[in-house]
Amino acid sequence: MNALLEKEKELINKPIIDFIVKYLLNGFKNGKDRVVKEVNNNLLLDFEIDEDKSEIKDIIIINKVTITAKVWVEFPTDALTNDTIILKVNTSIILPYNFENKEYVIANLDELKLTDMST
Numbered sequence: 001m002n003a004l005l006e007k008e009k010e011l012i013n014k015p016i017i018d019f020i021v022k023y024l025l026n027g028f029k030n031g032k033d034r035v036v037k038e039v040n041n042n043l044l045l046d047f048e049i050d051e052d053k054s055e056i057k058d059i060i061i062i063n064k065v066t067i068t069a070k071v072w073v074e075f076p077t078d079a080l081t082n083d084t085i086i087l088k089v090n091t092s093i094i095l096p097y098n099f100e101n102k103e104y105v106i107a108n109l110d111e112l113k114l115t116d117m118s119t
């Protein structure tokens with residue numbers, strides 16, 4: 001599955017990155033209680049796929065996701081500053097494959113939450 005997975009990585013990354021960006025721009029506060037106003041496009045994803053429960057072009061189960069994101073956060077004075085945050089997803093991500101649109105979609109979107117693990 002690992003060799004085949006490399007070809008699928010972009011398809012797997014896209015819905016996860018889309019979720020992360022939307023989540024962060026929806027009033028997310030970093031560990032210093034500052035609201036994220038912008039997300040740079042260079043998110044770094046690190047994840048583990050449950051190979052026992054996953055099948056390419058069927059369903060992918062991701063058990064651990066860690067994200068490093070460069071963001072712009074707002075100070076109380078309306079000024080912006082950049083920050084690098086490390087995020088974890090609270091639960092597994094379930095990605096069934098949509099054959100009609102030829103893409104993976106997140107099935108359990110309503111269950112997903114991000115936590116800032118930065119120190």
